[in-house]
Amino acid sequence: MMNQVLTFPQPKLYFKNSNSKTCAFDSLKFPPEKSCFHPRNRTALKRKECSVVLFSLPVSCKVVDQAEHSLTEKIGGGNLADKVAALHSLTSTCDGLIFVGSMAFQIMHALGVPVPMKFVELGALKEAVSIVETAKLRNIPLVVPKDFWCIKNHPLNQIEIFSAYSISEGWQPVDIGPRSLQEMIYLASKCKKIIWIGPSRFSSSKQDKGGTLELAETLGNLSSCDITFVGKIEFEELLRKSKSFSNDNFVKTAAVVWEVLKGRKLPGLLALDRAYPYQVDWSVTYGDPTRPLVVDVGSGNGLFLVGMARRRKDMNFLGLEINAKLVDRCLEDIHRLDLHNVHFIATNATSTFRSIVSSYPGDLVLVSIQCPNPDFNKPEYRWRMLQSPLVEAIADMLKFGGQVFLQSDIEAVALRMKNEFLEYGKGKLVLMEHSEDVAVNELGWLEKNPFGVPSDWERHVLDRGDCMYRLLLSKVKTRG
DSSP: OOTTTOOOOOSOOOOOOOOSSSSSSOOOOOTTTTTTTTTHHHHHHHTOOOEEEOOOOOOEEEEETTOOOOOEEEEEEHHHHHHHHHHHHHHHSSOOEEOOSSSSHHHHHHOOOOGGGGGTTTOOHHHHHHHHHHHHHHTEEEEEOSEEEEEEEESSSEEEEEEETTTOOTEEEEEEEEHHHHHHHHHHEEEEEEEESSSSSSSSSSTTHEEEEEEEHHTOOOOEEEEEEESSOHHHHHHOOOOTOGGGGEEEHHHHHHHHHHTTTOOHHHHHHHHHHOOOOOHHSSSTTTSSSEEEEETTSSHHHHHHHHHOOEEEEEEEEHHHHHHHHHHHHHHHTTTSSSSEEHHHSSHHHHHHHHSSEEEEEEEEEEEEEOSSGGGGGGGGGOOHHHHHHHHHHEEEEEEEEESSHHHHHHHHHHHHHHHHHHHHEOOOOTTTHHHHOOSOOSOOOSSOOOOOOHHHHTTOOOOOEEEEEEOOOOOO
């Protein structure tokens, strides 16, 4: 077993979108460069009753269809690099993103649309392109404002409307234009629930035309809409202008919301994870809980595990994912597909892996960690996706001859994972470099995915001609 690689026959079917009526989101299937407000697309919106989350200047608007569970996200503001983890989470779960504010220019630039470079955040192009590529991979639309109110302070204070694609030199956007405003009002009017995160004004300029504020006021007057404002909202002004609002509609801080969107758990919740071990009824979870177990840490949308589970009915598969919304979607997918050898749990595996897996009746034979998201907020911790407790738990729980599969499309990430497993694995894990079952290149990376089941991101990376950096480790008996 030690020198063999677990094998999986090639799949005959690779599913992408779910038709679930509960938690899985069915894409609107509009090309990313097309507006969902196009006349032929409005018919689809009319058939939907949506919930929405709106993020203004750090901002976002999320549209969830209660009947068909279509999800759209409206995002604005700048500082994209600091929000990339949250945006990737949203792009992975939403069925569309609408960008307002300065962040729209980052997305337009990534889409190849000519925009003034002074509006583009330096050093954020790679992050913006990755968001665009993820959206294209999932076939969801990316929508940006069509027009802006702009000011020019010299020689005289002037204000004019410009197309988003042709803002003249010397002009500065201060608000969304009337065309963009009407389109956003139209979309929001179809929604049942709205959470608006961020300011209700586009900018601090005195010449702000109040377009986003008008949007907020309009939402407040929708009798069928339940709205909550989060963050630095001009709530006193909104309370005065709309009889529909009360103090219950306002939450004054957005920091916690952004942390959740980034897929993080708050310190108090992590402490509870450690203090109260998970109790899983494995006999209910799996048809046969004694089968060998495969665990995917950070299972994302679950396509990798589902593909594995459909090909190896003699094994059980478990996904551990911190994003509860993705887990809900995965559980709906496996219910729809009638799979009884795969399950997903919403948890932070760093603190709960040992607690969860230790109670499993069968053997742990494989653990995979694929393309973990780096922490871009703190450069000194940028590549610290793994922590020693998780590596130690995996090394302890894995059966002898069991394997660890690591891969990333970023070589520095793959190297860091490799070094951490070798450092914290207590000598129990060795690289599988010389097995007849695996082929490595001159740099020591696996040439192919040894299991024949690519994740959706892996497939996307390979389709664009880029490399995946993969390695396998095996657990061996230590001396002494």
